[in-house]
Amino acid sequence: DAQRQAGRVQSVVELFARICAEQEEELGRIDAIAGDGDHGQGMVLGTRGAVEAGAVALERGAGARTVLVHAGTAWAESAGGTSGALWGAALTAAGRALSDERASDDAAKGQALLDAVDAVRRLGGAEVGDKTMIDAAVPFSGELRKGLDAGTPLAEAITAAAQVAQQAARDTADMTARLGRSRVLGDKSLGTPDPGAVSFSLLMQALGEHLAE
Numbered sequence: 405d406a407q408r409q410a411g412r413v414q415s416v417v418e419l420f421a422r423i424c425a426e427q428e429e430e431l432g433r434i435d436a437i438a439g440d441g442d443h444g445q446g447m448v449l450g451t452r453g454a455v456e457a458g459a460v461a462l463e464r465g466a467g468a469r470t471v472l473v474h475a476g477t478a479w480a481e482s483a484g485g486t487s488g489a490l491w492g493a494a495l496t497a498a499g500r501a502l503s504d505e506r507a508s509d510d511a512a513k514g515q516a517l518l519d520a521v522d523a524v525r526r527l528g529g530a531e532v533g534d535k536t537m538i539d540a541a542v543p544f545s546g547e548l549r550k551g552l553d554a555g556t557p558l559a560e561a562i563t564a565a566a567q568v569a570q571q572a573a574r575d576t577a578d579m580t581a582r583l584g585r586s587r588v589l590g591d592k593s594l595g596t597p598d599p600g601a602v603s604f605s606l607l608m609q610a611l612g613e614h615l616a617e
């Protein structure tokens with residue numbers, strides 16, 4: 405029911421926080437090569453803020469929609485950087501696709517993920533090829549939509565899409581950055597994947613595995 409779904413949504417936010425904590429150093433290392441080195445820290449602060457805000461909302465009896473909207477708002481505020489604003493918008497958009505009163509079906513949950521990627525696209529204005537998280541998120545979205553249209557169960561469709569995202573994130577190593585802070589150091593980023601694309605694919609892999617459990 406609706407209350408259980410709110411709890412499940414909060415577990416996903418907690419999962420994201422665990423993965424970011426595990427990957428903090430590596431994400432910082434990648435970001436330091438052509439950016440300012442704070443991507444791991446930003447993702448940790450953002451997800452930590454999201455977990456806290458989600459927990460407060462859950463405690464007050466909020467539904468899945470409100471838990472995610474509050475978590476997203478807190479992510480953006482706690483992280484500080486560009487990726488924090490984008491992930492904040494993603495969670496908020498995903499929340500708006502869900503309901504506080506009713507449990508959503510797989511189609512609605514899948515649509516929430518597609519809406520999240522659209523929100524990142526709209527807010528960030530990046531195109532595929534700019535060497536940002538969009539280079540992983542757009543192929544992810546495309547594959548997820550295909551899976552959902554084919555009637556693939558949600559966890560399976562997300563896992564397949566996350567695999568596409570992982571490869572796409574790796575492929576960003578061959579690109580030079582055109583947006584964000586690393587643009588002035590664009591050539592320096594050649595040979596290193598985009599940190600935001602890497603973290604996106606890691607979180608979507610974890611989400612697929614989590615939903616399959």
Ligand code: ADP
Nearest residue numbers: 443446485486487528530536537584599600601
């Ligand atoms: P900051 O760049 O403010 O230090 P982070 O280091 O946390 O923030 O995040 C950097 C990541 O943000 C990049 O690797 C890239 O994936 C993503 N990013 C930056 N600008 C954009 C944008 N306009 N659209 C989508 N993603 C972006």
Ligand code: MG
Nearest residue numbers: 439440442443
């Ligand atoms: Mg940075």
Ligand code: MG
Nearest residue numbers: 440442485486
């Ligand atoms: Mg920064």
